[in-house]
Amino acid sequence: MTAAMPIDTGASAPAALRPHAEEAFAHELKALAAADDRSRPARWNLSPWAVAMYLLGGVLPDGTVITPKYVGPRRIVEVAVTTLATDRALLLLGVPGTAKTWVSEHLAAAISGDSTLLVQGTAGTPEEAIRYGWNYAELLTHGPSRDALVPSPVMRAMAEGRIARVEELTRIPADVQDTLITILSEKTLPIAELGAETQAVRGFNLIATANDRDRGVNELSSALRRRFNTVVLPLPASAEDEVDIVTRRVEQLGRSLELPAAPEGTDEIRRVVTVFRELRSGVTADGRTKVKSPSGTLSTAEAISVVTNGLALAAHFGDGVLRAPDIAAGIQGAVVRDPAADRVVWQEYLETVVRERDGWKDFYRACREVWSS
Structure with a gap:
């Protein structure tokens, strides 16, 4: 015999996932x-x-x-x-x-x-x-x-x-x-x-x-x-503005999803924003290297989604600290929307930009691991 489901009287209604x-x-x-x-x-x-x-x-x-x-x-x-x-x-x-x-x-x-x-x-x-x-x-x-x-x-x-x-x-x-x-x-x-x-x-x-x-x-x-x-409404004028937007929204979403705060995640947020801005504009931040742009928009909202997903990975399957492997799969998923064209764009960006960038070796390795899996 199946037990009857309790009737919700509203006395202890659960909090809304996304309050107005x-x-x-x-x-x-x-x-x-x-x-x-x-x-x-x-x-x-x-x-x-x-x-x-x-x-x-x-x-x-x-x-x-x-x-x-x-x-x-x-x-x-x-x-x-x-x-x-x-x-x-x-x-x-x-x-x-x-x-x-x-x-x-x-x-x-x-x-x-x-x-x-x-x-x-x-x-x-x-x-x-x-x-x-x-x-x-x-x-x-x-x-x-x-x-x-x-x-x-x-x-x-x-x-x-x-x-x-x-x-x-x-x-x-x-x-x-x-x-x-x-x-x-x-x-x-x-x-x-x-x-x-x-x-x-x-x-x-x-x-x-x-x-x-x-x-x-x-x-x-x-x-x-x-x-x-x-x-x-324009895209954020500067990388700092976009990092600020992503950080604020990730903190808000993290609280609503009961994810632990990621005080050490700013570097990874900055990486996501940098990748998105460079691929959107078709040129690296220093203006020295032209890159191909993928078919997707790579918007600020998508950056927020990538970081939030990475934070969830770090919280549930890591030590709670946001690191490169936590965001690598999300970034690839955001960039490679058209498998035929975008895979080439992403691979070329990894090899010509990310691989040669100081301090990004861990990010490059994480992205290559996702790429080859």
Whole structure:
């Protein structure tokens, strides 16, 4: 006889693997709100100045440290925040791994206190995901009514004066994308079946993200693009910035995964960042040697994934110290996406750059061991 599974009453609910931004950084948002004496747009939890500080980091008068959520040009954040305080929607554009989703989530968390009004764009995203759907049991029983209507995240944001988010906008079919035109231009969403509409209240706006590698997949119409103010998120300007970003995110992910801290892992993080930056740019850091670039993007997000996986290997199958063998397999997996072309690129990079670099012998041996296995 099989034992019955215990019913979870919620009294000791397990912690979420990835809390929403407004939950993970609730103490910072609360401290900022208490210290924020500047004017706030309607239904904003913080002033534009405080929203920018939340993303860029700083220290409040009471000593509370606001950790940076985005490492990059201040002006980019200021333009993004200012856009959301107007009637223009915001489009965050950039190559994969430039923190578009991360910035979008934190902007919504700081402004509305809710980053969950989200439409995830895919090739199969239907129009109902942006407009509204129906509770078909209610619809069949009582016919079309407000009670039978199931609002989309965008519709809810309009009615509540919050920020809605649309991820990977260019992956959504063009005819579904254009559903946003009336919403963004007229600030209303018609409900044809009821002869009614939902009008946006003050505080509503929309953040969309798009990957510029997807141009031509479902490129935005000129009519829709005019409704957005586009902000391009660049790759980290310097190796030090990228090392800082990777280190911070790995620490955050490590805590959520209950991995031990890796205080001695900075050297390996720097190696991962160096390899990714050199292969991305097609030239070594000293500018002396040209190298071939692989087919993948080798983004900062992928570097974070490689280091996090290496930290897990060190914790569970090593002595807890992040070393070259822990990151070698992850790097090769990130670089060699196309086995036919990328294997040649990686092998040539190992032999002409890594092999000859001072202090990298252990890394070279670890990569060659993975290569030959």
